[in-house]
Amino acid sequence: MALIELSGIERRFLLGDTTVNALSGLDLQVDAGQYVAVMGPSGSGKSTLLNLLGLLDRPNAGSYRLEGRDVTTLSPEEQAAVRSRRIGFVFQSFHLVPRLTAAENIALPMMLAGIAPTERKQRVAQALADFGLDKRADHKPDQLSGGQRQRVAIARATIMQPALILADEPTGNLDRHTGDEVVHLLEALNGNGVTLIVVTHDPALGARAGRQLVMEDGQLKHDSAHAPG
Amino acid sequence: MRPADTLRFARDAAAGYPVRTALSVLAMSIGVAAVVILTALGDGARRYVVGQFSSLGTNLVIVLPGRSGTGGFNPANTITSTPRDLTIDDAASLRRLPSVRRVAPLAVGTSEIAHGGKLREAMVAGSTAEFLPIRNFELAQGNALPDEDWNRGSSVAIIGAKLRQEIFGTDPAVGQLVRVGDRRLRVIGVLKPLGQGLGMNTDELVIVPVSLAQAMFNSNTLFRILVEANSREAIPAARTQSLELLKQRHRGEEDVTVITQDAVLATFDKLLGALTLGVAGIAAISLAVAGILVMNVMLVAVTQRTGEIGLLKALGASAETIRLAFLAEAAMLSGIGALLGYLLGQLGAFALRLAFPVFPAYPPSWAVIAGLSTALATGLLFGVMPARQAARLDPVLALMKH
Ligand SMILES: Nc1ncnc2c1ncn2[C@@H]1O[C@H](COP(=O)(O)OP(=O)(O)OP(=O)(O)O)[C@@H](O)[C@H]1O
Ligand SMILES: [Mg+2]
Numbered sequence: 001m002a003l004i005e006l007s008g009i010e011r012r013f014l015l016g017d018t019t020v021n022a023l024s025g026l027d028l029q030v031d032a033g034q035y036v037a038v039m040g041p042s043g044s045g046k047s048t049l050l051n052l053l054g055l056l057d058r059p060n061a062g063s064y065r066l067e068g069r070d071v072t073t074l075s076p077e078e079q080a081a082v083r084s085r086r087i088g089f090v091f092q093s094f095h096l097v098p099r100l101t102a103a104e105n106i107a108l109p110m111m112l113a114g115i116a117p118t119e120r121k122q123r124v125a126q127a128l129a130d131f132g133l134d135k136r137a138d139h140k141p142d143q144l145s146g147g148q149r150q151r152v153a154i155a156r157a158t159i160m161q162p163a164l165i166l167a168d169e170p171t172g173n174l175d176r177h178t179g180d181e182v183v184h185l186l187e188a189l190n191g192n193g194v195t196l197i198v199v200t201h202d203p204a205l206g207a208r209a210g211r212q213l214v215m216e217d218g219q220l221k222h223d224s225a226h227a228p229g
Numbered sequence: 230m231r232p233a234d235t236l237r238f239a240r241d242a243a244a245g246y247p248v249r250t251a252l253s254v255l256a257m258s259i260g261v262a263a264v265v266i267l268t269a270l271g272d273g274a275r276r277y278v279v280g281q282f283s284s285l286g287t288n289l290v291i292v293l294p295g296r297s298g299t300g301g302f303n304p305a306n307t308i309t310s311t312p313r314d315l316t317i318d319d320a321a322s323l324r325r326l327p328s329v330r331r332v333a334p335l336a337v338g339t340s341e342i343a344h345g346g347k348l349r350e351a352m353v354a355g356s357t358a359e360f361l362p363i364r365n366f367e368l369a370q371g372n373a374l375p376d377e378d379w380n381r382g383s384s385v386a387i388i389g390a391k392l393r394q395e396i397f398g399t400d401p402a403v404g405q406l407v408r409v410g411d412r413r414l415r416v417i418g419v420l421k422p423l424g425q426g427l428g429m430n431t432d433e434l435v436i437v438p439v440s441l442a443q444a445m446f447n448s449n450t451l452f453r454i455l456v457e458a459n460s461r462e463a464i465p466a467a468r469t470q471s472l473e474l475l476k477q478r479h480r481g482e483e484d485v486t487v488i489t490q491d492a493v494l495a496t497f498d499k500l501l502g503a504l505t506l507g508v509a510g511i512a513a514i515s516l517a518v519a520g521i522l523v524m525n526v527m528l529v530a531v532t533q534r535t536g537e538i539g540l541l542k543a544l545g546a547s548a549e550t551i552r553l554a555f556l557a558e559a560a561m562l563s564g565i566g567a568l569l570g571y572l573l574g575q576l577g578a579f580a581l582r583l584a585f586p587v588f589p590a591y592p593p594s595w596a597v598i599a600g601l602s603t604a605l606a607t608g609l610l611f612g613v614m615p616a617r618q619a620a621r622l623d624p625v626l627a628l629m630k631h
Pocket of ligand 2: 046048
C-alpha cells in the first residue's frame with residue numbers, strides 16, 4: 001500500500017494581483033520505506049510540496065491520503081496529532097530552540113506529545129548515544145558545530161518514531177564532509193524502514209536516492225519511477 | 230503537553246529574556262505594592278480615628294441639653310424658648326432604666342488650681358464615682374470619687390498626671406490640699422497619664438464631685454450625661470428609653486439630644502472606608518497599566534519567537550498547547566510580580582508603622598486579596614490576546630522567520 005497518495009493537488013499563492021501556481025495538477029504516490037529525492041530549480045515548488053506532505057499547509061484542491069487516510073479534511077488539532085506521531089521534519093537551518101540544551105531539544109516533540117518524563121529521559125539517552133551526541137547533551141545549540149546541530153535536529157525528528165521524514169535541503173548549510181555524515185545518518189534511518197523524502201539542489205546527493213523527482217513550475221517534470229527505459 | 234511541562238517551558242521562556250521579564254514583573258509589583266501601601270494608609274487612618282473614638286468609652290450613649298438636629302416642627306419647643314436644665318436628678322433617674330448599666334453626669338468649666346505658691350489654669354470636670362470606669366480612665370494613685378449622694382459633693386479632687394507633675398513635682402500629691410477656684414479640696418487620686426486623645430486632655434484635668442462643680446460654676450445644668458448601655462445590642466434601647474424618660478421628666482418636651490457613639494463612629498468609619506476604597510481604586514489603575522505592559526511584552530515575545538512557534542507546530546504542538554504555554558508565561562510574569570509587590574507593600578507598610586507608631590498602617594485583607602487577584606486577572610486577561618495570536622500563526626510562514 002502506498003504511504004502517500006496525492007492526486008490533483010493545486011496550491012496557489014496570491015501575490016498582489018497575480019496568482020502563483022506553486023503546485024498544479026500534481027499526482028504522486030510514494031510507497032512506505034522509499035527514499036525519494038526532490039530536485040528542480042529554485043521556485044519550482046519543492047518546499048511547498050514538502051510543507052503539504054508535512055501537513056503544515058493545505059492544498060487549494062486535490063486530495064492527500066496518508067497511510068490510506070484522507071488527511072486534508074482533518075481538523076487542525078487532528079493534523080497536529082498526525083504531525084506529532086507520524087512525521088519528522090529536518091530543516092536546512094536546523095531550527096533548534098536556542099535556550100534549550102541538546103537533550104531538551106531532542107525531547108521537545110515528546111514533551112509536546114505529553115509523554116512521561118521518565119520515558120523521555122530514557123529515549124533521549126538512547127538517541128544521544130545513537131547519534132554520537134553523548135558528550136553534548138547539556139550543550140546549548142550555540143555551543144555546537146553545524147554538523148552536531150543537524151544531528152540533534154535529526155535525533156529530534158526521529159524521537160517519536162515517525163513513518164515519514166521530510167528533509168528540506170538538510171545539507172544546505174553544511175560543508176561537504178559533515179553534509180555527507182548527515183546524509184549517511186538519514187540513509188541509515190531509511191534502512192530501518194522509515195520513508196525518507198529529501199529536497200536537494202545537489203545532483204550527487206539526489207543520485208543516491210532510490211527515486212528521483214524533478215519539479216518545474218509546480219509540476220512533476222521527471223519521475224525516475226516512471227521514466228522510460 | 231503536561232501541565233508541569235507547560236509551566237517549565239513558560240518559565241524557561243521567561244528566563245530566556247531577562248530584561249523584558251524583569252520589566253513586566255517590576256511594573257506588576259509596583260502596582261500591587263501601591264495597592265497594599267495606599268490601602269494600609271487609608272485603613273490605618275480609619276482605624277486610628279475609630280480607636281480614638283472607642284477610647285471615649287464603650288457602649289456609650291451621650292445626652293446633651295437642648296434640641297438639635299432635624300426633629301421637625303414641635304409646638305412644645307415654640308412655647309419655651311430656652312431649654313430646661315439638664316439636672317443631676319435627670320441623670321440619676323436614668324440609672325433606673327433596664328438597658329442602662331452606669332450613668333455619669335458631667336459638668337465642665339475652667340478654673341485655676343493652686344498649691345504651695347504654684348498656680349495654673351485647668352479644666353474642671355464635675356462628675357461621680359462612675360465617671361472613671363465609663364470613660365475607661367485609670368488611677369495611678371489614690372481612690373476614685375466617693376460613692377455618695379450626687380447632690381452632696383465632698384471637697385475632694387482627682388488630678389491629671391501632668392497637673393500633678395507641675396504642681397507637686399516629686400512630692401506625694403494624694404492627701405494634699407489644693408485650691409480650685411475659691412474652694413479648698415483634698416487630692417484623693419491621680420490619673421494615669423493618657424496623652425492627647427479626641428476630647429479632653431486628661432493629663433491636665435481636675436475631676437471633682439458634680440454638685441461641687443455646679444456650685445463652683447454657678448450653674449444648674451449639666452454639660453453632658455454619659456450613659457453606658459448594658460451591651461452593644463442594648464445601645465438603641467438605652468437611647469430611646471433615655472430620651473423617653475427625660476421627655477417625661479421635662480413635661481413632654483423633647484428638649485435634649487441623645488447621640489450614640491456608634492452613630493458618630495459609623496459616620497467616620499464609612500467616610501474613611503470610602504476614602505480607602507477610592508485610594509485602592511486609584512492604585513488599581515496602576516495594576517491595569519501593568520496588565521497592559523504585560524500584554525505588550527507578550528506581544529513582543531510572540532513576534533520574537535515566531536520561528537519557535539512555527540517549529541513547535543511542525544513538531545506536533547496543537548494550537549491549544551501553544552496558547553496555554555503563552556498564557557502560562559503571562560500568568561507567571563504577573564503572578565511573580567504580584568507576589569513581589571505584595572512583599573514590597575508589606576515592607577512599606579511596616580516601614581510606615583515604624584515611622585509613625587501611633588498609626589496602625591496595616592493593609593486590610595480585602596485589599597490584599599483584591600490587589601493580588603486583580604494583578605493575576607489582568608495578567609491573564611491581557612495574556613489571552615498574545616497567546617491567541619501565537620496559536621493562530623501559520624506554521625509555514627512562522628518557520629520562514631527563523
Ligand atoms: N507564502 C507564500 N506566498 C506567496 N508565494 C509563495 C509562498 N510560498 C511560496 N511561494 C511561491 O511559490 C513558488 C514555489 O515556492 P517554493 O518555496 O516551493 O520553491 P522551492 O522549489 O522550494 O524553491 P527553493 O529551491 O528556492 O527553495 C515560488 O514562486 C514562491 O515565490
Ligand atoms: Mg525551498
